[in-house]
Amino acid sequence: MATTHTGRAESAGREADDVPRTAPDTGSTPPPAPTVLSLRGATATLGSRPVLRGIDLSLRRGEVVALLGANGSGKSTAVRSVIGQVPLTGGEVTLFGTPLRRFRDWSRVGYVPQRTTAASGVPATVREVVASGRLSRTGLLRWPTRADRAAVQRVIELVGLADRAKDAVGALSGGQHQRVLIARALAAEPELLIMDEPMAGVDLASQEILAATLREQVTAGTTVLLVLHELGPLEPLIDRAVVLREGRVMHDGPPPKAVGQHAPAGDEPGHPASQGHLANQGCHPHAAGEPLRTGLLT
Amino acid sequence: MEILETALMQRALIAAVLVGVIAPAVGIYLVQRRQALMGDGIGHVAMTGVGLGFLLSTSPVWMATAVAIVGSIAMELIRAYGRTRGDIALAMLFYGGMAGGVLLINLSPTGSNANLSSYLFGSLSTVSEADLDAIWVLAALVVLVTVGLRRQLFAVSQDEEFARVTGLPVRALNLLVAVTAAVTVTVAMRVVGLLLVSALMVVPVAAAQQITRSFAVTFVTAVVIGTAVTLAGTVTSYYQDVPPGATIVLLAIGVFLVLTVLATPLARRRARASRSAEGGDPVAEGPVEGPVGSPGPESPPVPAMRGPSDEATARRELAE
Numbered sequence: 001m002a003t004t005h006t007g008r009a010e011s012a013g014r015e016a017d018d019v020p021r022t023a024p025d026t027g028s029t030p031p032p033a034p035t036v037l038s039l040r041g042a043t044a045t046l047g048s049r050p051v052l053r054g055i056d057l058s059l060r061r062g063e064v065v066a067l068l069g070a071n072g073s074g075k076s077t078a079v080r081s082v083i084g085q086v087p088l089t090g091g092e093v094t095l096f097g098t099p100l101r102r103f104r105d106w107s108r109v110g111y112v113p114q115r116t117t118a119a120s121g122v123p124a125t126v127r128e129v130v131a132s133g134r135l136s137r138t139g140l141l142r143w144p145t146r147a148d149r150a151a152v153q154r155v156i157e158l159v160g161l162a163d164r165a166k167d168a169v170g171a172l173s174g175g176q177h178q179r180v181l182i183a184r185a186l187a188a189e190p191e192l193l194i195m196d197e198p199m200a201g202v203d204l205a206s207q208e209i210l211a212a213t214l215r216e217q218v219t220a221g222t223t224v225l226l227v228l229h230e231l232g233p234l235e236p237l238i239d240r241a242v243v244l245r246e247g248r249v250m251h252d253g254p255p256p257k258a259v260g261q262h263a264p265a266g267d268e269p270g271h272p273a274s275q276g277h278l279a280n281q282g283c284h285p286h287a288a289g290e291p292l293r294t295g296l297l298t
Numbered sequence: 299m300e301i302l303e304t305a306l307m308q309r310a311l312i313a314a315v316l317v318g319v320i321a322p323a324v325g326i327y328l329v330q331r332r333q334a335l336m337g338d339g340i341g342h343v344a345m346t347g348v349g350l351g352f353l354l355s356t357s358p359v360w361m362a363t364a365v366a367i368v369g370s371i372a373m374e375l376i377r378a379y380g381r382t383r384g385d386i387a388l389a390m391l392f393y394g395g396m397a398g399g400v401l402l403i404n405l406s407p408t409g410s411n412a413n414l415s416s417y418l419f420g421s422l423s424t425v426s427e428a429d430l431d432a433i434w435v436l437a438a439l440v441v442l443v444t445v446g447l448r449r450q451l452f453a454v455s456q457d458e459e460f461a462r463v464t465g466l467p468v469r470a471l472n473l474l475v476a477v478t479a480a481v482t483v484t485v486a487m488r489v490v491g492l493l494l495v496s497a498l499m500v501v502p503v504a505a506a507q508q509i510t511r512s513f514a515v516t517f518v519t520a521v522v523i524g525t526a527v528t529l530a531g532t533v534t535s536y537y538q539d540v541p542p543g544a545t546i547v548l549l550a551i552g553v554f555l556v557l558t559v560l561a562t563p564l565a566r567r568r569a570r571a572s573r574s575a576e577g578g579d580p581v582a583e584g585p586v587e588g589p590v591g592s593p594g595p596e597s598p599p600v601p602a603m604r605g606p607s608d609e610a611t612a613r614r615e616l617a618e
Contacts, residue, residue: 083463106465113459120456122330122503125512132453136464140450168511171568184460 033061034097036192036223037082041091043247044074044081051077053247054091061191064224064237066255069244075227076114078244079194082225083111095192107136110190112181114197115174123168126161126180127152133187155183158216160209175206182213193217196227199234207233231255301536309430310422311532314542316437317482317489317498318528322506322520323444324482325499327475330455330513336373336476337496340483342392343369344492345399347484348417352406358417359429363436363484369395370480374472420491420543422532429488436485443478451475452513489528490543497547498524505554508561511568523553 038058044051051074059065067075080086082093084100093100096108110133131144131152138144156165159179164172169180178198185193198214199207211233218224218237231238235255243251301307328336347365351358369391376387403414416424425433444451454461454471462468479499486495506519531546 085459085462104465106463109463111460111463113457120330121332121334122326122513122516123507123511124452124456128452128513129456132449132456132461133464135449135453135461135466138449140447140466144449166511171511188464 033063035059035094036061036063036096037225038094039078039082039091040093042078042081042088042093043090044077044086044088046077046086051247052081052088055244055247055249057242057249057252059192059223059225061223062218062221064218064239065226066231066234066238066241067225067227067244068229068231068241069250072246073244074247075244076196077247079196079225079227083109083194107188108191109136110185110188110193112178112185112193112195112198115178115181115200123170125166126156126169126172126183127165129169129180130156130183130187133184136188151189152187155186158186159183159213173203173206174201175203175210178202179206179209179213182210186213186217190222192223192225194225197229198226199232200229211237301533306423306425307536309425309427310542311529313425313430313433314422314489314528314532314546315525316433317486318525319521320437320440320444320482321486321495321498322502322524323517324440324475324479326503326513326517326520327444327451327455328479329500329503329507330452331458333377334500335496336370337479337483337499339373339388339392339395340366340370340480341487341492341495342399343373343395344480344484344487345414345417346395346402347399348414348492349399349402349406352408352413353402355406355408359432359484359487362417362487363481365395366480366484367477370476371473374476378469378472416491417487418491418493419541420487420489420494422489422535422542425488433485433488436481440478440482440485443474447471447474448514448517490546494543494547497550498528501547501550501554502527505550505557508554508557509564523550527553 036059039055042052042055042057053074055074055078057065057067057078067078069075077086081088082095082100084093095103096105098105131148133155134144134148134152138148153162153165156162159182161176161179161183164176169177172180178201182195182198185195193214198210202210214224214234215237224237226234226238228234231241238255240253241251241255242249243256302311325334325337328334344362344366346369347362348358350365351361354361372391373388376391380387400411400414403410450461450466450471451474453464454466454468455475458468458472461471482499483492483495486498490498502520502523503516505523506516510516510519527549528546531549532542534540534545534549535542
């Protein structure tokens with residue numbers, strides 16, 4: 001059972017890799033977008049427990065890819081390995097064609113961690129937290145300019161928090177807090193946005209604002225890698241879904257439709273239904289299909 | 299003014315004010331990353347330096363500075379790389395530093411527990427001209443780091459993982475905070491003493507944040523409070539013949555209590571204002587206590603999408 005899944009996922013991965021070599025021959029199709037992010041044969045352990053058991057994942061410019069899977073499937077570890085927070089025990093990560101080890105151009109990457117970290121021991125305003133995202137452009141020694149301040153203001157307005165810019169982040173609701181973290185990631189105007197469970201514990205009003213913000217970014221050509229527990233309101237934006245199970249890729253292709261409909265039933269973490277559900281996704285008829293753009297953005 | 303007539307009191311006041319400025323300036327970053335007691339730990343380790351200074355008949359102040367810097371780097375490395383038993387390792391360092399200091403000072407020909415007490419509780423009246431020169435230089439360095447790199451240090455202390463993804467040299471900045479804290483501890487040692495030094499780093503910040511919402515304002519307010527209490531404490535000790543270190547710390551705690559009482563109606567008014575500003579937001583939102591991520595009254599009406607899981611636990615372990 002498990003071997004078939006892996007085999008299928010690998011074949012899907014190879015097909016995706018073959019695309020650039022065959023595509024330029026046909027004059028009608030545009031040349032394929034360059035690869036922005038790739039994980040090849042990534043393995044990682046947390047403690048002594050293997051969490052990633054050989055993951056292949058690659059994103060082309062402009063793609064919106066959702067990383068799905070049950071709790072413990074390794075999806076958060078996979079994105080954290082991409083940004084160098086979890087060391088890989090094998091395989092390699094490249095960002096914009098550069099191996100992670102030598103990658104220095106961090107202003108091209110925006111990262112939204114799982115919502116736990118922005119409240120610290122000292123009060124800080126929304127603007128102060130968002131401005132810290134701009135440091136990947138200003139760096140260690142350069143002073144922030146008027147353009148930097150304008151960029152910070154723009155992203156605060158983008159997530160609808162202009163009237164709360166001077167409020168302490170500790171006084172915000174969960175959803176507003178998540179919007180702050182996304183604004184912080186967008187402050188550097190990244191080309192690749194990596195988000196870990198951006199919709200977890202976010203109220204409906206904020207979910208809509210987040211989806212709208214993300215839609216705007218995607219329209220502007222930003223590549224997005226999202227860790228999600230379910231597709232939810234972001235479903236129309238997603239080009240491709242990669243489903244992980246026990247540290248392996250089970251599915252790499254169009255987002256499985258059933259997930260959105262049955263999601264509430266499988267929401268309870270560790271519930272047997274949710275496990276079975278994800279196993280079914282692995283056997284989805286589209287599993288071996290090529291990545292398709294759903295084209296729902298425009 | 300009579301108090302300013304003697305050179306001794308002039309030096310004492312200058313030293314006190316400098317410490318009042320730099321202790322909260324470093325302390326705010328420690329409080330921000332929830333390491334409020336790190337100053338205490340460095341103070342304990344610096345004891346060994348004082349003892350070593352007596353034993354080798356060199357300057358206890360410079361020896362304490364050197365040992366405190368080494369100790370603070372060790373603490374930072376244990377924090378960064380130590381996994382589950384990091385707190386035990388830190389405890390060993392703290393107590394070992396203290397015990398080492400007591401032992402070394404008793405082994406030395408000139409030292410005694412009486413000497414030790416002037417380092418433990420401060421001795422403003424013994425600040426010499428040379429000491430003051432050193433304090434000026436070290437204080438200038440601390441201000442340069444804590445003010446000049448405030449954006450970077452803010453980001454690193456706020457969210458270390460995110461700071462790493464912005465490409466900041468997180469490890470170097472963390473070590474810089476640790477070394478700056480060590481320098482501050484040894485400078486403040488003369489004023490409030492090693493046992494109370496952490497109070498001057500933490501209490502003004504804690505007091506300031508009762509009434510502030512932003513990091514920048516907290517920083518300025520904490521420095522103002524720190525300067526005010528060191529100045530007031532030194533003057534009080536001159537007229538009332540009470541120990542300056544203890545007076546300064548008790549004054550700071552007094553300011554904290556007063557601001558806490560004043561802040562209650564202020565917080566209530568802000569909560570009201572933010573509720574009315576939210577308008578159509580379907581979720582009732584007031585200021586939440588503690589980390590925003592914690593489950594609490596702000597829980598939204600969507601089903602909880604995450605629960606305790608092996609992955610989350612494993613990640614937390616890794617993060618620690």
